Amino acid sequence: MELKNTLCHAVTQYDRKQANKADYNVYALAQYLTRVADIVADIDSGANIHDAIIAGFTPGPLRNACLKAVGSNTSDEDVSGSYLGMPVYKPASERA
Numbered sequence: 536m537e538l539k540n541t542l543c544h545a546v547t548q549y550d551r552k553q554a555n556k557a558d559y560n561v562y563a564l565a566q567y568l569t570r571v572a573d574i575v576a577d578i579d580s581g582a583n584i585h586d587a588i589i590a591g592f593t594p595g596p597l598r599n600a601c602l603k604a605v606g607s608n609t610s611d612e613d614v615s616g617s618y619l620g621m622p623v624y625k626p627a628s629e630r631a
Contacts, residue, residue, distance in 0.1 A: 538578065538605065542571045542588075545604035549597050567597065573624065574601075582627035589614055590627040 546567035553559050574591040578584055585607045592598035599609040614630075615622035 538584070539571065539575045541604050542574065542601055543568060545601045546571055546597065549600045570624075571601075573626070577626040577628050580626065580628040585610075586627040590625060590630070593622050 547564065550564040550567060553563070570591050574587045577587040577590065584605055585602065588598060588601050588605070589610055589612060592601060593615055594611045594613050602609050616625055617623055
């Protein structure tokens, strides 16, 4: 539960910083929190915390905020698959 709270806090803080920008997406926080739930489920299925976060978010400041929150090194590694040029989520615990 502590990990989920840490990640929820990280994405909420990130969203608060984005709120002042002109292109702010008011629906983004709900999407971030849903992905946090996916990441926690992935970890519960046996994935490493770092790998689950890497799989859960595309490279960028949001992913790095989550990695920093759990004490992990930031990463620009892109592990997401794609469909029609858009990233597709696949849990780290399901990767070979």
